[in-house]
Amino acid sequence: MTDTQTMTLTVSERIDDRGGIARIRLTGDDLPPVSAGAHLDIYLPEVDLWRQYSLCSDPAETGFYEIGVLKDPASRGGSVEVHRIAQPGATLSVEGPRNHFPLEESAATTVLLGGGIGITPMIAMAKRLHALGKPFTLHYCTRSRDVTAFYDELTAAPFAGRVVFHHDDEDPAQKLDLGRDLPAPSPDTHLYVCGPQGFMDWVIDSAEAAGHATANVHREYFSADVDLTGDTFEVEARASGLTLTIGPDDTIAKKLAEHGIKVEVKCEEGVCGTCVTDVLEGEIDHRDQFLTDEEREDGDQMCVCCSRGRGKLVLDL
Known part of the structure; x- marks a missing residue:
């Protein structure tokens, strides 16, 4: 692990977007540089938890970091606490940025697949790939257009033509079809997936079954159903x-x-x-x-x- 210092960052702006997602901008002095796929560790003292949130801001941005946080009452309290305390002017203890989900910038073809709040690192990757002039497609899956955070930003982005939205409650023909929407396997083709565990498992298993090399199917889990029990x-x-x-x-x-x-x-x-x-x-x-x-x-x-x-x-x- 890379050692990083704890920073005190200030919430400079908050946008409560569709689907219970708060878009939070954080500012501070001499922000460390960011690469696409990076995340921040945020400490929540009232519940004594550290939680990780992917950066969705442009990696070229030096004045602020932006994260998107889904308010999930079924979680262990981290996201609810972030929504409570991350008001403009509040300060947060933050470590990072760290990147366990780096973008392979030399890829000939890149496909980004975000499910729900898993879209956040994909937005940063899309901004970076666009800046590099690299071909890519961003697939964004949600239950409904009404809960699709970042919709306005993505439809107005300079790479909007590369973004494909998939909503569960609309015409079945527009839903994500991995047989149709994944490219043919190639050493120069890289896939990135982030979202709920079931969504990720489906994409990963389907991609590997289609012949995509495991090393080319990049994944980042923001939570997992884990069984901690077992034999002594x-x-x-x-x-x-x-x-x-x-x-x-x-x-x-x-x-x-x-x-x-x-x-x-x-x-x-x-x-x-x-x-x-x-x-x-x-x-x-x-x-x-x-x-x-x-x-x-x-x-x-x-x-x-x-x-x-x-x-x-x-x-x-």
Whole structure:
């Protein structure tokens, strides 16, 4: 992980857009540069949570960052808290930007697929690709035109002709059809997908079944349904000289913290990568959505917020 300092940023503007999405602009002194696909980590002190939000602002913009936040009452309280506190003039503790979803700018063909609030990183990517003069198509899927945030911006954008909207409640012919709307597989064709887990799994599975290389199907999960429970196993923190038992309802990160071994955890769902830890020995039961298949096969790192072990794990802690 790249170390970044905590910044105090000010909410300079807020637009409450369609579909319960707040578009929030953040300003501060000497903002670090941004690449398309980057996100910010925002700390919410009242609920003691860190949450990650993708940047939708132009990567070339140096005066502000913009994020889009869906108010989701079914979440663990992060988005509701952001909607409550992110009023003009408010200050937020922010880390980043970090980018685990980088854009392959040399691709000959790029297809961006956003479902709901998953559109946010796609907008930044579209702006960057347009600036580079690269061909791309942006597919934006929502339940209805009435809940389609950023609609006005995208229909007025200089790349509006490259944006295709798909709404569940309109003519079935305009719905996303992956057999029709995905290009033929090619080493120079890259796909990017972000949205609800079911949407992402459908796109990823369909793309790979059609022959697109896993490495060319880029994905970023903003949340995941993760099962944290499982059989009891042991974890040895070798550098610390401790061996701990992880029970069926424990997580490695929480058990380590109880014994004074601090591993930074933010999402608690295995999507942000903050807690990735080196594994020296043992069989990992991966539960995250962050590591790639290749990284999992290597067997030398894991997300300790949610993944588990089979038997005994030895960690480099």
